[in-house]
Amino acid sequence: MKVVIVTGAASGIGHAVAADLASDHRVVAVDSDESALGAAASTAARVLVVADVTDEQQVQRVVDTAVAEFGGVDGLVHCAGIEEAAVPAIDMPAEVFRHTVDVNLYGSFLVCRAVAAHLRSTGRPGSLVLIGSILSQVAWGGNLAYTASKGGVLQLGRGFAVELADTGIRVNVIGPGIVATPMSQATIDDPQRAPRILERVPIGRFAEPAEVAAVARFLLSDAASYITGAFLPVDGGWLSL
Numbered sequence: 001m002k003v004v005i006v007t008g009a010a011s012g013i014g015h016a017v018a019a020d021l022a023s024d025h026r027v028v029a030v031d032s033d034e035s036a037l038g039a040a041a042s043t044a045a046r047v048l049v050v051a052d053v054t055d056e057q058q059v060q061r062v063v064d065t066a067v068a069e070f071g072g073v074d075g076l077v078h079c080a081g082i083e084e085a086a087v088p089a090i091d092m093p094a095e096v097f098r099h100t101v102d103v104n105l106y107g108s109f110l111v112c113r114a115v116a117a118h119l120r121s122t123g124r125p126g127s128l129v130l131i132g133s134i135l136s137q138v139a140w141g142g143n144l145a146y147t148a149s150k151g152g153v154l155q156l157g158r159g160f161a162v163e164l165a166d167t168g169i170r171v172n173v174i175g176p177g178i179v180a181t182p183m184s185q186a187t188i189d190d191p192q193r194a195p196r197i198l199e200r201v202p203i204g205r206f207a208e209p210a211e212v213a214a215v216a217r218f219l220l221s222d223a224a225s226y227i228t229g230a231f232l233p234v235d236g237g238w239l240s241l
């Protein structure tokens with residue numbers, strides 16, 4: 001069974017990914033929210049690690065735990081992320097911008113680097129999946145820090161993909177539209193905003209976390225053996241409108 005590190009596993013997309021992989025993978029479920037992560041049970045095929053993805057040593061501890069518990073790592077689905085409260089760009093507090101980029105972009109760098117270093121040192125092939133956003137490619141307004149960080153995640157993934165391609169390590173970025181998770185619940189529940197946003201979604205509804213998890217499963221698998229450096233929108237057609 002392949003061993004996959006799933007960050008952000010206590011909620012939303014990461015939780016759905018960990019649940020989807022549970023039947024036929026060994027999962028290292030990672031989150032900084034100890035109480036939410038603790039709600040899931042550790043099993044023979046699943047280990048829980050409380051870690052902050054912006055902390056280099058804690059990230060290394062995640063990889064070390066995977067090696068100690070399961071003998072190594074084959075894949076990563078990096079879902080840990082945050083979105084700042086809506087604010088006009090010129091009113092964006094500098095500290096909010098810095099923190100959002102820190103978690104979403106710097107955290108992605110630390111986790112990818114640690115997993116890739118492990119894979120390269122052991123000569124293992126592997127698949128790294130990052131979660132960007134449709135806002136990796138387009139802007140919407142009201143969340144400048146998030147948009148900038150997600151643009152960076154896409155280029156981070158491409159940069160790793162190009163450098164690692166000849167080592168058998170693939171790196172891809174999923175670009176979800178709006179997914180029904182705690183992160184987007186206030187938007188989905190907003191009677192003014194939700195219909196306005198859905199006008200941008202040809203499929204006419206928000207995504208379920210499982211619909212993102214299914215794409216992560218594909219990218220982890222050997223069925224995606226010739227896909228690296230790709231950006232896969234899971235957006236109900238948003239970017240095609």
Ligand SMILES: NC(=O)c1ccc[n+]([C@@H]2O[C@H](COP(=O)([O-])OP(=O)(O)OC[C@H]3O[C@@H](n4cnc5c(N)ncnc54)[C@H](O)[C@@H]3O)[C@@H](O)[C@H]2O)c1
Nearest residue numbers: 008011012013032033052053080081176178179181183184
């Ligand atoms: N929900 C959406 O509409 C949507 C759309 C596009 C992209 N995304 C992206 O998908 C990913 C998952 O989002 P979600 O909707 O499941 O959100 P969520 O808020 O439900 O879950 C995010 C998880 O990440 C964890 N986390 C936050 N900061 C962390 C840190 N520093 N270290 C470790 N864990 C941390 C949180 O504790 C939480 O459990 C994020 O990168 C998000 O930007 C979400």
